[in-house]
Amino acid sequence: MIAPKMLDALNEHLNVEFYSAYYYLAMAAHFEDKDFKGFATWMRMQYQEELAHAAKFFDFINDREGVVQLTRIEAPPQEWDTPLAVFERTLEHEQEVTQRIYNLVDLSLENRDHATNTFLQWFVTEQVEEEATASEIIQQLKLVGNDGNGLFLMDRELGQRMPADEEGADAA
Ligand code: FEO
Numbered sequence: 001m002i003a004p005k006m007l008d009a010l011n012e013h014l015n016v017e018f019y020s021a022y023y024y025l026a027m028a029a030h031f032e033d034k035d036f037k038g039f040a041t042w043m044r045m046q047y048q049e050e051l052a053h054a055a056k057f058f059d060f061i062n063d064r065e066g067v068v069q070l071t072r073i074e075a076p077p078q079e080w081d082t083p084l085a086v087f088e089r090t091l092e093h094e095q096e097v098t099q100r101i102y103n104l105v106d107l108s109l110e111n112r113d114h115a116t117n118t119f120l121q122w123f124v125t126e127q128v129e130e131e132a133t134a135s136e137i138i139q140q141l142k143l144v145g146n147d148g149n150g151l152f153l154m155d156r157e158l159g160q161r162m163p164a165d166e167e168g169a170d171a172a
Contacts (some may be wrong), residue, residue: 002064003111006054009104011069014057016100021050021075025095026076027086036151038159039083045161046090053123060119078132083151084141091134098127 001009027045061068078088101123108117137158144150 002061002066006107006111006116007112009056009063009107010061010066011071013100013104014054014061015071015073016097017050017057019076020097020114021047021094023076024050024090026078027080027090027162028079030080030086031083034119036083036155038122038155038157039157042158042161045163049164050156053126054121056119060116067075072093073107081172083154084138087134087137088140091131091138094127094130094134098131101127138145 024043024046028047031037031040031043033146058068077089080089103119105117105120105124108114108120137154140154144154
């Protein structure tokens with residue numbers, strides 16, 4: 001059994017992961033519209049990763065005999081000025097998610113809920129990777145600036161991204 005406050009917080013975070021998926025799908029649509037097919041592919045992979053994150057929360061809540069509460073998902077933004085702006089917002093979003101994960105970890109410690117604490121550790125590690133990846137892309141985009149050739153090459157490189165399970169990663 002999960003304490004009611006912990007269960008509410010996990011359900012709230014389930015919605016955050018779905019919002020993240022929705023958010024990155026909006027970014028994929030934006031890149032498709034701007035004919036950055038590679039960036040769009042990268043965002044589609046990110047969208048799928050976030051769905052997998054949401055599924056982890058869904059399964060964990062059920063495994064602990066909690067009741068999953070699905071709520072309305074907020075509409076994401078649709079427009080950004082540049083690829084750099086998109087990835088800067090991606091990093092900011094991931095930093096917000098990291099803070100939310102930390103808040104969940106704090107709550108699990110307050111509740112002496114070791115099972116939830118262990119479950120959340122996967123996300124603590126994942127968030128380090130999420131932030132590092134976005135930071136790296138931002139640095140590359142800053143180097144490229146407005147150079148069309150550079151953007152073309154970056155678009156092609158990011159378009160090589162594979163689904164996480166094909167990269168040999170854990171369940172994404
Ligand atoms: Fe589910 Fe990108 O954190």
